[in-house]
Amino acid sequence: MDSAWITWARITASTLTVLLKIPTGTGWRVRLCTGMCRAAWRHVGSRMQQLKKIDKVLPEIMICGRSLDIFLDDIERFHGFTSPGLVLGGFMVDWAQELIGLDVEADAVVETCHCLPDAVQIFTPCTIGNGWLKVLDWDKFALTLYDKRKLNGYRIWLDLKKTLLFPKIYNWYMRRVPKKNLSLEALLEEILSARRSVLSCRAVQVTRMYGRKKKGNIEVCSTCGEAYSTSQGDQCITCQGEGYYSI
Template sequence: MKKQTDHTPWCRDHKGTVYTFEEYFDFMKDFHGYPAPGLIIGGRMVDIALERFPKGTLFDAISETSYCLPDAIQMLTLCTTGNAWLNVVDLGRFALTLYDKHDGTGIRVFLDPGKMKPWQEIMNWFYKLKPKPEQDNQLLREQIKAAGSDIFSVREVQVAPRYLEKRSKGKTTDCPQCGEAFPSNHGTICRGCQGDAPYS
């Protein structure tokens, strides 16, 4: 990719810190390991949502895909997997929503197939119209940058009440089998000892 020398903002975080395309690349490598196209696009999507969201509102987030987009949200807002302000709802749609955690009103930003058509390399990547080795990664990044906000649509949404509830762990007790602590509402022994442990 050509060295970016312009100072045009690409995205911002919840505190208002602005990232140029180039600065955001460094941030992506540091957090996600590499500047994935979906994450580049995701940065702009979070920016659009933040821009429309009333300042000072406490918000939670939904990512409708488990690919890339959750990381754009985690990098640019305080909504994370570990604090559960980020909800990944695996619908496989490239869309995110920031919503008021009290009343559920939100802004949904989504990649709009109708608007992507003029950008052939974005189409090649997103719909896998060409095998990955034949895709032109530099052109893809240039098209993502040039397209900017033009490939998204935005709408206001009302998030369902179950996403407004605070999660509760209940009582914690020690498992009589492995001896480790677990939420007692999981059963008499922990889920690991019930056969769900990821080890062989």
């Protein structure tokens, strides 16, 4: 076994021993951590091979101020994997930012719950938590960035007519082909080749869904004793039988 792997494994094993209070027998700890390290390295190697293949067919590009490898890495770190919808969403955010200007304090509206909200949260300051991002469950692959004071901005959407020139993208979005028959690598290559050419944009004036949602008055629920917004009624939603869990 490579001595570098042994050293790394022993250091990792020692760290785990301290943090997790693992018994001090070294053999199985080294084997376990070596396996973990090798698995991580295989993942990195696979990712590098994927990037090399894509780089062969693409010129150097910048997306949302990031190089391609950093762009993909940010997506995977935040979202858990390299989602095609999120990669496409990155190009949508990039175009919207270019149109509205990076010096404009912008809010965002996204028209689907799937993948696209994460593109806004990764590549802009707008998040669900800070109230600058509104997510509409309309299942339309579209987003709008707009000036939060003037309410004018740009709506970017996936244009299905344009995707007809890119059959992998069309078949993926319209679910014409099972996922097992459409490799992620091939789909990503087509998305990264198509970029903005499958998108359309339009200047818009936002008339609804803007501004942060204000909290209602807070009271204590007479049934469960928890604080809740009185906009829900005399009891909290859960105690009215509309909760999402049972005990």
